[in-house]
Amino acid sequence: MADRTGINDIVKDENLVYKKTSVLTDRVMHYCPGCGHGTAHRLIAEVIEEMGIQADTIGITPVGCSVLMYNYLDIDMQEAAHGRAPAVATAIKRLMPDKFVFTYQGDGDLAAIGTAETIHACNRGENIAIFFINNGIYGMTGGQMAPTTLSGMKSSTSPYGRDVQMMGNPLKMTELVAQLPGTWYVTRQAVHTPASVRKAKKAIRQAFENQKLKKGLSLVEIVSNCNSGWKMSPVEANKWMVENMFPFYPPGDIKLEGRLTGKE
């Protein structure tokens, strides 16, 4: 009888199906409960473990909430000045072309202060991967408006909602870089449900695999939540993200193998 199988019979080493990867350290992450950063870190760590490239991967951390990423991933990592991660990654990749190099950046880092570095690294077609976490807000500094903040979205510096007449339009950085000839793979994913996590993991794997081809840059945007900045519970924030962020930032592949898919 199935129902008589107790927990003690199931919890055995031979029945293990999922365990936190050893590429992630055992340190408790400083992120708020429910933050997508933790999931994104874990997916990158799992891909590194599956590909067996722990010793050959160099990550570049940004400035923002994920500035302490080097404490959580057991790989070589380099901290870059605010927004300059693609420039640092370019140098590292050119000096060590056999290594797998990735940057991990938030929207305040990649789409605001680092716009020039991002666009030029994409245009040059550097063989690196960029993981872009977009939550439409400056999370670490207290939820200020970012270039990616949606029209009408409240933040601590736009308390009545973003007024596009005065504050400008939200920036679709991923669509922008997909137009550049140097990008090989551009996609937008999310990490709020099991299905989206599985898809995002495939995209991250693809971004690492593409570095072997030496055909150009891979950019994976992950639309994420910021429940502290949005002043919501984690579950409400994910719901709000699906209802408000996805119509403007729709998940899906934007550029595959150097060709636009028509979704931009």
Next chain:
Amino acid sequence: MAKSKGSIIVDREKCKGCEICVLACPTGVISLAREVNSKGYHFSYMENPDACTGCTNCAIVCPDGVITVYRKKVST
């Protein structure tokens, strides 16, 4: 018919009680405990362990990677 039975182990001290695993579970196994851990978070636990199929959905959405999943095939 072969059927899977699963079980999860939650690292209670690292769980931040974000409730995302509760929503991700297709069989409604997980809920948040009344007790709190040393940081004051209501950690998740298996409220209804018999329904667990070991699908790993809770573990792959957990932002803090605190869930370990075991699965065993049993015949009915």
